[in-house]
Amino acid sequence: MPSTADHGQYVKVLYVKTGGQVTVDFKDYVLEHDSVFFINEGQFFKLNESCTGTMLYYNRDFYCVEMHDKEVACDGILFRNVYEIPVVWLNSDASAMMQSVFAEIKLEIEIGDSSVEEMLRLLLKQIIIRSTRIWKQEHHIAGEDARAEVEFLRTFSKMVDVHYSRCHTVAEYADMLNITPKALNKRITRYSSATPNEIIKNRIMLEAKRLLAHTPLSVKEVGYKLGYDDPNYFVRLFTSQSGISPLSFRQQYQLLPA
Incomplete structure (x- = not known):
């Protein structure tokens, strides 16, 4: 292969x-x-x-x-x-x-x-x-209760994958699911090591990395595409989540062997 x-x-x-x-x-x-x-x-x-x-x-x-x-x-x-x-x-x-x-x-x-x-x-x-x-x-998933919870996780997973570029908060997803943010957090963390907020941010950061590594979009354009009108806020968020600035990530990735 x-x-x-x-x-x-x-x-x-x-x-x-x-x-x-x-x-x-x-x-x-x-x-x-x-x-x-x-x-x-x-x-x-x-x-x-x-x-x-x-x-x-x-x-x-x-x-x-x-x-x-x-x-x-x-x-x-x-x-x-x-x-x-x-x-x-x-x-x-x-x-x-x-x-x-x-x-x-x-x-x-x-x-x-x-x-x-x-x-x-x-x-x-x-x-x-x-x-x-x-x-x-x-993942030790057995029984109807566990199956129902995994189905809920899957629903949330798909929802984040569709809406991550415009919905950035747990409250927005909880509203779509007709539950409170606290209830959403409780259900997600039952079978996931990550909180809903971490899952949302991780999905946003993954897309940011894809765009930085594989497209010619500027850092500002990547931020806009992901729903952040303030470029400085997007840079701070990316740096906080990834431990490296968007520009440094792009430069580092482009130096990696193909």
Whole structure:
């Protein structure tokens, strides 16, 4: 698997063997286990030269599944998750199973008969279902109460992902959810190590870093795009959250090897 970086309009599923390093949106993952990454549209990723494995990619029209189980639908737990990059660590049995499914996908593409598209969709669904099960086990999510709370987290996650550029406060999201800010904080921190305010700010800072690293927009223009009319306030916020000024971040990132 060659070193690569991507920000196209596709969802990517990466099966990567132990020993490599994957970078997703400025965060490095040194792989001590085989793993599966789910990379959404607009996310930047890079694989170092030690990475081996398989990547498949698709657009949301191909897999946009309305299911009774929302956890594995096209916008399920593994997608648009503001809490962490969805990475699923695999034990030996799970890794062998995942390799088998990827091999079957490759075989179906080579066969290429009239039913190949539906078969590929079923195999992709299998990857997503199995990965979601592993993710839930890793995060100790079981029972209806826990499922309901995770669904609430997912709703909040999607809401932040849509509105982060104009809604910057916990109170705004609490109002959209028809609860108090205190209640929102209590529900989010039950299954997340980050508070709602931290989640909102982290999403804003992630987008700021993407724009600084991958577009020619000025620091002032980045701030405006993220809903900050006062450029000085945006610079102070970025510096406080990231430990480095926007301009220094851009210069530092551009000096990194491609």
